[in-house]
Amino acid sequence: MLNGMKLLKIGSVVTFLLIICTVAIYAGTTPPSSVVSLTGTAGQDGWFRSNIDVSMTITDTQSGPAQTTYWVDSNPPTVVNHDVSPINNFNNPSFESGSFWGVTDWDAGFTEWALYYTSRISPHNEKKSIAIAALGSGEFFHWTNENYSVEFPEGVDIRISAFVRAVLFDWNRAYYEVWAQDASGNNDTLLGSSADFYGVTWPWEEAIVDVTIPSGTNYLYVKLGGEINPGGIVYWDDLSVTSLGSGEAVIDFNQTTEGNHSLHYFSVDNNGNVESARTTALKVDTVIPNPWQDFSTENTGCNHCYTNEVQVRDATSGVDVSTGEYRFYTEHLGWYWSDWATVDSVKVSSNGQTALDGETDFVTLTTPEVDFGDSSSGPFRLQFRIYDMAGNLGTSPVYEILAPWLQASGGSVYLGGEISLASPPIGFSNSNADTIAGQTVESIVNSSGWSESSYLRGEVGISTLNQFYSRYGEIKSLAVALPTGKLPTVNGTYINNGSYTIDVQALPAGFESADVSSIVIIEGDLTITKDFVPGTNNFTVFFVEGDVFIDKNVEKIGGVYVIDGQFHSDASGKSTKKLTVYGTLITLDGYSFSRDLGDNGPVNNLTDPAEQIVWQPGFLFDPDIITLLTGNNDQYIWQEVE
């Protein structure tokens, strides 16, 4: 009867074995895993606006990481060997050694109504696993290596791993126990048990037990099995032991180089398993968007309404388009600085296309029309700002909206008409002496404060040089022809019949430094195409019966000009050069000051006036030019007295 029961149980076990034989499962090696974590001040799209602390953690819970190789971009690779001390494993951990019914260095732990054998059906590792097919009533059937326990270093934290596969009823469980004993095989102590695997566990699952090797009982063995009632099969395979410390390696380094870099890396474990190469982006941008350039402004109708634009770039991470903002300043009604507002557009400067996030070329930020309130509330100011993708905020300088401006310094200013001058930058002025207009002074920055409107001079209706200066006719009558057509270097009054051009040929050697006082009458237009700056002893007064035209390339001239027509500072094109006149400009018909220095370069509208006229009081001291102008040496007032 008893034999009959055993045969029945054995038959059941065989039946389970046959069932299991139909299942095929494949398994491979486990390479180490390298994981990179990046620490820093993060922005968008993986960018950091600080140096990046790179921490690479390599884990291999089986043999432990042995070596990691990494490199950035195409730089030479860095090879790091991990200092991992190999941890002993249990003997015959993959159960490859032995026969069908026996396994080397392993014993059956509870043998009643059970078959202990090796299985070749889909092992987890290599070719064999161990199996227990049993009929029981809840006993712990198990394979054990108690008699072949292995020494481990005391105090070391280790992880024991085994893979389990089971065909059990739901109330049955598979698990294993870790035991310790001393060198003599005594004082056995249960260190821990794995998780329980109830019912059918298919395919393989890993069961882990972490333990600390006790002192004195540092010989370990395990019991791989399961509680079976009334019947079932349990497989175990691929037992391993790893040191928790040696299963993980960490590499730290710092990425400081600006730019979008690629970190390439892979690791190898102590079993020679090689991790596939991985790549992680290292994106460092610690620089704010810059430079700000090409600020320009356009008047859009009213004299205090402007659209404004400026260019900026972020060459590393590129601009964050949606963050482009501006604010403006006006003293109109005490508004002062406005709140920041979104710009009207952000476009790629080179092609005018709408910029996308991360654009690294120059982009142009354009404001909508800004109404500064009124034209007299200047200076008007603007400021821009934009973030890059790393989160760096670039703020532009404070720009002043400046049209090209004029400066008349030193002497008095009188205009029969009106005066309307663009404001100079802070700290500069349009004039610094009494500035008088026959009509209105619309706008001017006069550092002296003496600006008078609606002033009627004694003389009116002046339309000729004779009317302007009563001695002009007499002076002209005394004039002689310019010597060889050149400007004079000898005192006297000279005349050129018709228009005249001051060019290289018209300037005799030594003219600028000559000690000369002369009047030069031009019976037509005067065109100046060559710079000349008379020295401190050169007092030349030009009477011009036409207009005066200054070539766009001329930057410096000198002398007193009494002009029947107009003075044109930029007669031949849109000059971007500053014109400085050392002397006086007197016209009967006004001026055309049309130079524009723009907003770029070392000399621009922010730094210099487009036209600067510098009064030369030396003319008031020179007796020779005074004699030529007034016609005598001394003045006499005759009278008979009683």
Next chain:
Amino acid sequence: MILCMKNNIVVTVKHLNNTGQTVVIVLLVAVVAATIAFSIAGSSLKNIEQTATTEETNRAFSAAEAGIEEALYNLEQTGSIGSLNNTALGSGAVIKEVNSQDQVSLVLDRLEKDDVAQVVLNNTTTQIKLKWDTTTAMVITVIDVNNGVTRYASKCSVYVAPTFTLLGPVSGMCEQNISVTPDDRIVRMRAMYDSTSLSVTANNGTLPVQSTVITATGQSGETERTVQVERTVPVAPAFLDYVLFSASGSLSK
């Protein structure tokens, strides 16, 4: 008319005897004739006398002018007028007296609106005083030897030049004291809004010579005439005070 008179006489004589009548008539004729004769003679003598006086006064005036011219020439050539008193001329006239006086202040009865007056400085004072009419605003420019410029724009009336510095009038005149430095060389003053009288004096020390007044007296016979001339150095035209000036144009940029 004589006939008529004769007829009247005849009518009158009819009532007289012949002898008496004749005497009376003779006397009357004589009186009339004498009267006429004396009248004619007196007129001629007076004309002769007047001609002589005109010649004398012309010679005297010319002598005075000659004294001025000679003094100016000497002044220009030697820096002084020289000794010209009692210099006989070929015409018989005499340069009786010539003298000169340096003016160390500027006094103008009238400086025209928008015209410029000038005072020369030469480190002889540290402060000058300007006086002008209160209806005028004054732009005052002090220029030193290095072409450095100090400028004032002043007024005493609230009705002119709103942006100019308002001064308090002194004794009915607009008055301003201006400190000057050793380097300052000229002061130019431009009248605005109205013509004005103007005086410039030194508050301490003295101003350098601004002009020279030469007075010369010529004599011919008993006739004397005196001529005076004020010699000043020439002043640069007012338009040279400007850096920009346009009679009717506007200034825009």
